[in-house]
Amino acid sequence: MEDILKVAAVAIVAAICAVVVKKNVQELGMVLALAAGVLILTFALGAIGSVRDVLDTLAETAGLEPAVLAPVIKTVGIAIITRVTAEVCRDAKESGIAAFVETAGAAAALFVALPLVQAVLNTVTGLL
Numbered sequence: 001m002e003d004i005l006k007v008a009a010v011a012i013v014a015a016i017c018a019v020v021v022k023k024n025v026q027e028l029g030m031v032l033a034l035a036a037g038v039l040i041l042t043f044a045l046g047a048i049g050s051v052r053d054v055l056d057t058l059a060e061t062a063g064l065e066p067a068v069l070a071p072v073i074k075t076v077g078i079a080i081i082t083r084v085t086a087e088v089c090r091d092a093k094e095s096g097i098a099a100f101v102e103t104a105g106a107a108a109a110l111f112v113a114l115p116l117v118q119a120v121l122n123t124v125t126g127l128l
Contacts (some may be wrong), residue, residue: 002048007040030092037084071116078109 013038022029052073059069082105089098 002042009042010036010039010043030088033091034088037088041084065119067115068119071113073111074112078105078112081105084107 014032016034018029018032021117022031035096055073082102086098086101089095089101
């Protein structure tokens, strides 16, 4: 709970500062927004680590191999990075680049998920 309060406080202060700074120096406003984003993601890393530990425990309990769970975690990571990067590009008024980032993110997620698709196919084939 307190982590999200820190995130909210940093986000609100950074947004207000960025709006004020962008009126005079737009590039500096972008740098401020990126710095705030890095700080906010740093707060989120603790939660992400905890989620990863719980998922590993659940996978071990269910008897899943790490090769099955790893693509899911990587795909979520790719989705988060893609979303943040695309929004930063849009904030910089570069929506074309944002579209390319989203396309590349989708391709990367699909590539990372291929071992999971192969594992499901092998399981289904083994049942037949």
